Amino acid sequence: MDILRPDSLEAARAALKNGSVALAGGTELVPLLRDRIVEADTIVEIRHAVPRGIQGTRIGAGTTLGELEVDPQIPDALREACRLAASPQLRAMGTIGGNLLQATRCWYWRLKYPCWLHGGGRCFAHEGLHREHAVFANAPCASAHPSDVAAALLALGATVRTDRRELPIAELYRLPTGDDRRMTGLEPGELILELEVPMPAASTYLKAMDRKRFAFALVGVAAARSPEGTRLALAGMAPIPWLLEDESALDEATPLPGNAYKLEIARALIRRALVAVAP
């Protein structure tokens, strides 16, 4: 396995050929490589290819969560989501770009069960333990998207700029299908460069966890109010960050026998989030 450290975007693009994978903070990628869930011949460190830092409403994809959580200019929901993610050590290394592209925490998947998302025929979570899993769009794969940050950006209506295009963050994600089981629409080698995050009138992020800190969201609720209205987005509730029309859309969920409790939590959290962002 080779490690390349290109010093420009052009060099990085050239290096990101077949069989190579981009490395930012490595907090997600390195464990996946270690467990051989991601196989790669070449690792391309993108530190010098991807912008880092905050300029007005633009955030470089290489900005760490640690930098974002203390920034007073960015919307509250995003700052809170960054602050509540992972642990200080991980936030010091982990970037916002990497956070958006993290894989599911489904332990069957992480333990390499030959499950549907790994290309197999069945979902082990459906028949087994699934209290942490998805309540929306949870067939054939019930994995829950773990990113707090993505939920916040979704509620805020952020735009993603890659080295090839600009797209609303909602379009970064896709539900996996039988013939294409990826969860994002990024092309091979495509790099996220920047996020454009409009400033809302008010926003917040609330996160229910199994302990007071350093845990993934059971349910995360982001709410952002702008002149067009208030947008809600959820973490931990669907295989991808989930946009919610309004509270009543919770009734469309299809919980599994062991995770309907998430809807109760979501209902209460949404109410509280709406109060928090109300004018």
Place this chain on the structure above:
Amino acid sequence: MSTPATRRKLELGRVGESVKRVDAVPKVTGEFAYSSDLFAAGMLWGHTLRSPHAHARILSIDISEAVGLAGVHAVLTHDDVPGDKRYGLEFPDQPVLAFDRVRYFGEPVALVAAEHPEQARRAAAAIKVEYEPLELVVDPELAADQPAIHPQHWTQGHGYRDDPRPNVVRDMRIERGDPDARADVSVEGYYELGIQDQAFLGPESGLAVPDGEGGVDIYVATQWLHVDRDQVAPCLNLSREQVRIHLAGVGGAFGGREDLSMQLHAAMLALHTNRPVKMVYNREESFFGHVHRHPGRIWAEHRANRDGKLVCVRMRILLDGGAYASSSTAVTSNAASFAVGPYAIENALIESTCVYTNNPPCGAMRGFGAVQTCFAAEAQMDKLAAELGMDPVELRLRNALASGDELPTGQKITGSMPVEEVIRRAAAIPVPDPEELPRDPIRLPGGAGNTTRGDGVQRGVGFAVGFKNIGYSEGFDDYTAARVRLFADTDGDLVAEIYCAAAEVGQGVTNVILQTARTELELENVMLAPGTTGEVGSAGSASASRMTWMATGAVQAACRAVRDELDRRGGGLASGDEIDLERIYRHPRTGPLEPETGQITTERAHVSFAAAAMRVVVEVDVDLGLTRVVWIGTAQDVGTAVNPQAVYGQIEGGTAQGLGLALMEEIQTRDGLITNASFTDYLIPTALDMPPVVAELVEHPEPEAPFGVKGVGEPPTVVSTAAVMSAMRAATGRELNRVPVKPDDIVFSGS
């Protein structure tokens, strides 16, 4: 020649004084050498190939590719075990390396030594093992009707109740008085506990160094040096003298280091390669590398009269022991013996069964059976109080066990048993008033998650009492040896060097030994030599809350022998002279329980008992199911506190572990595989989850113990799970009969 050296007057550090722990500063500054920090010139790294099946026959093992890989010095299988092929803490049911079959997921199958740990890992991955999966036994309710995992039935014929059913490790009954005795009211309940992990921060690790004469020195983090040696030597086909175990820095133990982990494996590799071999498990491997707390299912019925007097308790306890026996037989018995709690009772029927399954092996963990039953029994006491319309503390006081009372096993308590005082003291600690709103979210349920400003938050106050035995039981011939060498140093001062193989597992026994010696010798200059099997007899295990009592007894005896000898020599030593004496201490003898009725066959089955009472305040956001434990007040029966500061530390740490079991800690398995073998997925409390603990020490010296000491490590763990759950029920109004309790159980009543 100068005048003979005499004792310099002792200033500090007697028994009963709070003394800073000798390992405190190095541990906090990161300088303390843990077993994983060991290094030897020319050392190789060992790695273990583990089973990817929970139950399978091994058809073949092909190491040909692995041995040829770069850096690889040895690849060993069961064929290479020089002596006995099996070992075990109490029953030799566990293969050194699997031969005919594997019985749990992660069972060691082969070993590799290589120059670099990564080379060792890769070579292990290149070993080809052919398995034929066998029927899984993973439901403890069904295990006794499934094919035997151990056809040899290792635990039969050891004086336990005869139970020929397959997979029964131990089935015991305690029958007292009239188990059908009726009373005015009766409450019933069913309770469950998940598998808890010790979650010690220092994973299994150590270094084996061949001595060049066929023997081996093993430096390892363990709880009982001599029992490791006694298991390792026969498997290596060596004499006990040829195997020396040395205590390396222990990063937590809590029972999980009673069984062997890498000791034998590293020694096999070291002897085979004639090089030092180091092995360090990573976190995931550590979950597969030690036994856990038994998960339990408990059914209970409590009958009492209107005045609150308990009349009869009936309980059925089912424990899943996993694939190997470890200390399951003792845990089964402990669960039953302390099932009722520290209450006087005349009629009882307690049935306790432990089965083999293909789940992760379970064994010793802080509280050892008493944690499981205390959770159930105290929930029952709360239920009973509600049924009787009586104050729960009052109900407990009315039934409190006291010295002179008999336990359900028929044993009369002869030592100190201040249950009533413990309850009164804990209940008298003032409970803080609810904090005002608004508050920092960190001071609300949901913590950092910012989930409430006070909406949905309900407060609950709970109370529980627990107790447990101190020391080994049921006829085990338990002893601790200590040796004291007194000599004059070059300044003409007397110096005492203490040898004792008591394992410092973080509990603070080093200070206990030093304080005992200082007190007994009236001497300032006291050192504790590193723990090793080479220099002194067995100290027994740092478990069952016994080490303080036993080490104190042994060190006291050896010090007194040395003092007498010094007096005989006129009170001083000439430079170059020394006194070197070893003494063995035994606690009062115990005897086995009668197998059919669980009644004592001699004066006692247990040495001594210690109780703790605890009040817990929680706030629960009932809309979200999130909990904040606000405050804990506790009183504990400690005999005599040797080092009070360390006792408070044990109470806080033990409480945190019980809180973890109540609210978050659970090993998840699927078909025997641990699915959350990481600290990302297996959650333990952080500092934010632990409230302040106000602790009171109830000191009633234990008449038969040196200095009146009792053990203090386990009672806080026994009682805290029950106490937290009592508060959780008060806050939510829900039954919450399973731990850990999760938000799911609070917000949603479905399925």
